[in-house]
Amino acid sequence: MIKTNLCGLTSDEIRILAGSSTSHATTIANSLYKKRIGDIMLIPDIPKIVKEELNKKSVPGIYKPVASKKSSDGTIKYLFRNESEQEFETVLLTDNKRTKVCVSAQTG
Numbered sequence: 001m002i003k004t005n006l007c008g009l010t011s012d013e014i015r016i017l018a019g020s021s022t023s024h025a026t027t028i029a030n031s032l033y034k035k036r037i038g039d040i041m042l043i044p045d046i047p048k049i050v051k052e053e054l055n056k057k058s059v060p061g062i063y064k065p066v067a068s069k070k071s072s073d074g075t076i077k078y079l080f081r082n083e084s085e086q087e088f089e090t091v092l093l094t095d096n097k098r099t100k101v102c103v104s105a106q107t108g
Contacts, residue, residue: 006032006040006054007061018054020046028054038062059083 004017006028015025024046031043040055065078066087076092091102 004058005061006058014054017057018050020050020054024050032060032062036062038064 011025011029014028015022027045031037037043038060041051063080066081067079068076070076074094078090081087088104093100
């Protein structure tokens with residue numbers, strides 16, 4: 001069974017997926033997006049049965065870098081690996097006025 005990636009879903013989409021209340025869905029979304037909790041079972045204030053149901057159907061989709069490399073111009077390249085062991089890169093570019101992120105659209 002292919003699991004749904006929670007990262008990128010709205011609170012309403014999470015509510016439908018989890019079969020939960022609006023308040024639970026908001027808590028889940030805040031835990032993912034604001035608190036960056038990367039394990040569904042660690043989300044606070046949600047009934048265990050809701051977490052278990054959500055865990056069966058989805059993955060958080062929040063990954064910590066497994067490697068990083070900083071270049072002489074300050075650019076940082078990050079390597080991430082998802083739960084399927086697929087790797088993807090993201091590059092953080094900074095200058096005096098702004099910070100930009102370049103996200104790879106492919107894995108492998």
